[in-house]
Amino acid sequence: MISPLAYWRVSSADQRRILGIITTFGSTTVFGIPIVGAVYGARGVIYASLFNIAYRILLYTYVYIRMSKQQVTLRQMMKILVNPIVVATLLGLGCWLFQPLAPHVIVGQHLVAFYRIDQTAPWLYQPLQYLASLAAPLSWLLVGCALGSRLSPTEILTDRLAWYYGALKSFMVPAVCLGSVEACQLVGIGQVSLTGIAAIALLMCSPTSTIPVVYSVNYHQYPLMTAKCSIVSNITSIMALPVWLVVLNLIRVGG
């Protein structure tokens, strides 16, 4: 709904289709989840990861079909299922859901499922926690590296479509999603907690996902345009992040 309205002035239907895809799919894994985790903790990461499962499945199937104009193969489906992030999320989700059915052990004065490694095997949980804490700073460093290696200032600063796209991706899309979630909360449809609302807004504010950019290069679907839009969206997302953090805090304070 947003993309056809936003890009109505772009004359080529193919270009509008590609812009629609890169407006919808952001780099939720590298940018969104670490930020949600840093601000809202483990509960925020659970919500963001669940949001991300559906998101990634669509990214590897629907986006692939739309950009390559081919059908999804078995290999493509396997790629989704063996992706380390999907595997870790589904494994974690399974562990979380089946706690009441799993054998329990006594830790201190509590009964916990034997695989709750935060309680039963801190020696295993701690290295994972160290790795987890690398996600946010390394992701931010990567965004800077991407800007530093590809930014040709004059070429980027003069591309009006890329800046229009960046503003839309980082400001308009999260604003519309946040507005629609808040409107549904008011009429009592699909009740979501403030942490859930924040996860949606911060994930939607993420810069362009690298997957559609790779597809656009592989299938010759306006690769230069997607590359410029991707670079600009990294800049606009960093500009938008403080705005969204403040807006979400104001919603929390007001609400």
Add this chain to the structure above:
Amino acid sequence: MDIWRELLRVLADTRVSGIIVSVVLITGLGYVLTAGRVFSDRFEKEISRLVLVAAVPALSFNSFMQPLDIRALRQGMTLIAWTLFSMRFCW
């Protein structure tokens, strides 16, 4: 609600300002070190793999190491529905 006072209060929250300043400074550091050729293109690719193969999966898995909460589960299911809705809405 005095919006400016609330805005200042939010910005004065060290957790919020800490995240904003960290994002800007660490991104800036990545930019300066790459533009100054201290980091190579290979560094970016390898760090990207480290993040996608180890750091984010560890973050995602560890976040589920907490007691089962039915309310959070319901919220999660609602969020999956919201994902599909958001995608359709933006497309």
